Amino acid sequence: MNNWKKQFITIYLGQAFSILGSAAVQFAVIWWLTIQTESAITLTIASIVSFLPNMLIGPFAGVWIDRYNRRRVIIAADGLVALSSVILGAAFLIMQSPPVWFIYMILFLRGVGNTFHAPAMQAAIPTLVPADMLTKAGGWGNMIQSVSTMLGPVLGAALMAFMHISAIMLVDILGAVFAIICLMFVKIPDIPQTGVPLHIWTDMKQGVTAMRANKPLMAIFFPLMIMSILYMPLGSLFPLLVRSHFMGEAWHNSAVEFTFSAGLLLSSFIIGVWGGMKNRFLMASLAIGFLGFTTLISGALPANGFWIFALCCFFIGGSGTFMNVPIMAYVQETIAPEMMGKVFSLMFTAMTFSMPIGLLFAGPAVEMIGVDTWFFWSGAALILNAVLCRLLTRKYDAETMQK
Numbered sequence: 015m016n017n018w019k020k021q022f023i024t025i026y027l028g029q030a031f032s033i034l035g036s037a038a039v040q041f042a043v044i045w046w047l048t049i050q051t052e053s054a055i056t057l058t059i060a061s062i063v064s065f066l067p068n069m070l071i072g073p074f075a076g077v078w079i080d081r082y083n084r085r086r087v088i089i090a091a092d093g094l095v096a097l098s099s100v101i102l103g104a105a106f107l108i109m110q111s112p113p114v115w116f117i118y119m120i121l122f123l124r125g126v127g128n129t130f131h132a133p134a135m136q137a138a139i140p141t142l143v144p145a146d147m148l149t150k151a152g153g154w155g156n157m158i159q160s161v162s163t164m165l166g167p168v169l170g171a172a173l174m175a176f177m178h179i180s181a182i183m184l185v186d187i188l189g190a191v192f193a194i195i196c197l198m199f200v201k202i203p204d205i206p207q208t209g210v211p212l213h214i215w216t217d218m219k220q221g222v223t224a225m226r227a228n229k230p231l232m233a234i235f236f237p238l239m240i241m242s243i244l245y246m247p248l249g250s251l252f253p254l255l256v257r258s259h260f261m262g263e264a265w266h267n268s269a270v271e272f273t274f275s276a277g278l279l280l281s282s283f284i285i286g287v288w289g290g291m292k293n294r295f296l297m298a299s300l301a302i303g304f305l306g307f308t309t310l311i312s313g314a315l316p317a318n319g320f321w322i323f324a325l326c327c328f329f330i331g332g333s334g335t336f337m338n339v340p341i342m343a344y345v346q347e348t349i350a351p352e353m354m355g356k357v358f359s360l361m362f363t364a365m366t367f368s369m370p371i372g373l374l375f376a377g378p379a380v381e382m383i384g385v386d387t388w389f390f391w392s393g394a395a396l397i398l399n400a401v402l403c404r405l406l407t408r409k410y411d412a413e414t415m416q417k
Contacts, residue, residue: 018143018144018147021200022139022142022143022151022154024196024200025138025142025196025197026155027196028192028195028196029135029158029193030158030161031188031189031193032092032189032192033162033166033189034162034166034169034185034189035166035186035187035189035190036095036124036166036186036190037166037167037169037170038166038169038170038182038185038186039099039102039170039182039183039185039186040124040166040170041166041171042170042173042174043102043117043120043121044060045170045174046117046179050114051114056114060117060118060121062370063118063121065366065370066122067125067126067128067129068125068128068129068362068363069363069367072129072362072366073218073359073360073363075129075130075355076221076354076355076356076357076358077214077218077221077355077356078130078355079130079133079134079137079358079359080217080354080356081205081217083204084141084205085138085197085200085201085202087130087134088130088134088138088197089194089197090130091127091130091131091134092127092131094123094124094126094127095128095186096186097123098120098123098124098127099190100183100187101120101123102117102120102180102183103181103183104180105120106183129359132358133358133359133362136345136346136354137354137358138202139152139155139346140351141202141203145417146416148343148347149290149339149343149416150287150288152285152339152343152346153282153283153286153289154282154286156286156338156339157283157286160278160279164279169185170182205351217356218356220356221353221356221357221359221360224350224357225357225360225361229410230410231345231348231349233407233410234298234341234403234407235364237299237302237400237403237406238337238365238403240395240399240402241337241396241399241403242365242372243368243371243372244372244395244396244399245305245334245396246372246373247373247376247392248389248392250373251385252267252270252271252274253267254380254385255386255389256270256323258384259385260315260317260318260320260323261317270324273324273327273331274330276328277329277331277333278334281331281333281334281336282335282339285336290336291340291416292416293411293415293416294415294416295403295410295411296404296408297336297337298336298337298341298407299400299403299404299407300336300400301334301336302396302400303397303400303401304336305329305330305333305334305396306393306396306399306400308329308330308333308393309330309393309396310390310393310394311326312326312386312393313388313389313390313393314386314390315386343416344414345361376388
């Protein structure tokens with residue numbers, strides 16, 4: 015096995031356990047809040063608090079990621095998430111029922127760790143993986159993360175059935191420790207530095223300049239943001255569509271979540287084996303269009319069309335992978351290593367902001383026109399966005415071809 019493959023597997027083996035533990039704890043904490051408060055507002059605030067660090071410090075996180083060794087940044091991020099579990103576990107042991115504001119504080123702390131972790135991982139991979147293998151590596155990495163994210167809530171629910179919530183924190187702590195140990199066996203090269211002192215605003219502007227100088231990336235960035243705004247609310251609205259339109263029960267919603275996750279996993283596996291189309295931006299445009307088509311069909315189905323909707327969810331889950339992985343691989347290939355952390359931080363922050371924007375539009379619209387109609391017109395808008403994406407990016411086909 016090539017040395018890069020050993021290092022890639024070592025990193026993601028550790029991250030798989032870390033993500034699994036984090037997902038289990040996240041589920042346990044949210045479920046505990048649900049039982050304690052039975053308040054939709056409390057849960058909404060909890061979600062906002064989790065994403066708030068990315069919104070506030072996300073644009074600046076890349077400055078540190080590009081200034082310091084990325085392995086140390088990832089270790090520090092994993093360590094911060096583990097520390098939050100130590101504090102929360104101790105609080106549950108001492109106070110039994112910590113105040114809600116304290117839970118918010120812990121969720122914010124975990125959010126800080128995640129804000130640094132994701133872009134640091136994406137920026138580190140091109141220093142290990144050959145350029146012609148980046149798309150395949152992205153598919154495998156996406157599949158490993160998807161499996162861990164899927165199994166985390168299952169593990170969290172199972173543990174809550176017979177363990178005190180403070181003990182569940184150990185799962186996250188052990189997962190983070192294992193991830194850190196795995197990282198100790200991997201060498202991620204240092205990024206050459208210019209010797210210029212760290213200046214947050216100046217360094218961040220360099221990331222913005224690097225993005226703007228990459229014309230193909232800027233051409234696809236606007237359609238990517240439109241897609242995120244339309245795509246993000248869909249998952250939140252699945253239960254409402256199942257219940258109010260298809261008259262389904264809890265197990266119907268579970269079936270939808272399962273088929274969506276299955277699509278996500280299978281698409282990641284296919285990308286990992288196949289590597290995707292050579293014309294990456296055409297592939298992204300087709301994926302957005304197919305996502306729109308299946309979303310439109312979901313909204314047009316009659317009340318007795320649940321199983322067709324479940325099949326559509328499989329393709330909705332898979333479409334995101336075929337759009338996301340090629341774009342991430344393109345960024346990894348074309349952005350200078352010393353700028354990559356900044357660019358990924360800016361991109362992830364923009365996508366994080368798209369979530370509340372999408373929900374802000376979707377909520378009132380669904381109340382007025384119905385959730386099925388919202389799915390129909392979201393699908394139509396996504397198809398138009400795919401056309402826009404193709405029109406904006408086709409002139410860059412030659413320079414964005416997969417190597």
